[in-house]
Amino acid sequence: VVVVTRMPFFALNEDTLRTLSLLLGLYADSVVVSDSVGQVMTHVPGVTYDFADELVKLQRLQRDFGINSHCVVLQFGPHAERVDMILFATRLRRRFDVQWQFGGGERQSTGIANLMPLASDTAVRGYLERMEAAMKERFGGDFESLGVHPYVVSLEQHDPLAVLGRIVTGESA
Numbered sequence: 001v002v003v004v005t006r007m008p009f010f011a012l013n014e015d016t017l018r019t020l021s022l023l024l025g026l027y028a029d030s031v032v033v034s035d036s037v038g039q040v041m042t043h044v045p046g047v048t049y050d051f052a053d054e055l056v057k058l059q060r061l062q063r064d065f066g067i068n069s070h071c072v073v074l075q076f077g078p079h080a081e082r083v084d085m086i087l088f089a090t091r092l093r094r095r096f097d098v099q100w101q102f103g104g105g106e107r108q109s110t111g112i113a114n115l116m117p118l119a120s121d122t123a124v125r126g127y128l129e130r131m132e133a134a135m136k137e138r139f140g141g142d143f144e145s146l147g148v149h150p151y152v153v154s155l156e157q158h159d160p161l162a163v164l165g166r167i168v169t170g171e172s173a
Helices: 014-031 035-043 049-065 082-091 121-139 160-168
Strands: 070-076 098-102 111-116 148-154
Touching (some): 014 049, 049 098, 070 082, 070 160, 082 098, 082 121, 111 121
Antiparallel strands (some): 070 148, 098 111
């Protein structure tokens, strides 16, 4: 139950009600542990609970309110400085992004998945351009020459969990 004690009459409109509904939905998601987290953990091998939990919340925002988010995955191929590149890329995340470093397993590629809440296509392009420019400055090459493979998974696309699972296991996206 939400109680609003003071609100100007003209503030009571569709946008305000939608915002309240969104905030209540986010609160409810944080209180109730969802079975959907288990589904994410089944589809995406090795995913952390925190990453899966945030992914479920963002999928709900997409489904219920049409607010899209993205997951940008950077796969790192064999390179002498691969560990340094992964650590460097991890530090370049945006403040509200949730990251998961994966790899090392027999059936997994190596890289990071960067969950970008409420990010538009433009924000994703900007992130990838900044990342590539920073990698070029620090390691002397672009994504291709450094063996970095970027993938973008939009949560509005059909079955984003399957796509993310295929990327993480090294299958084609």
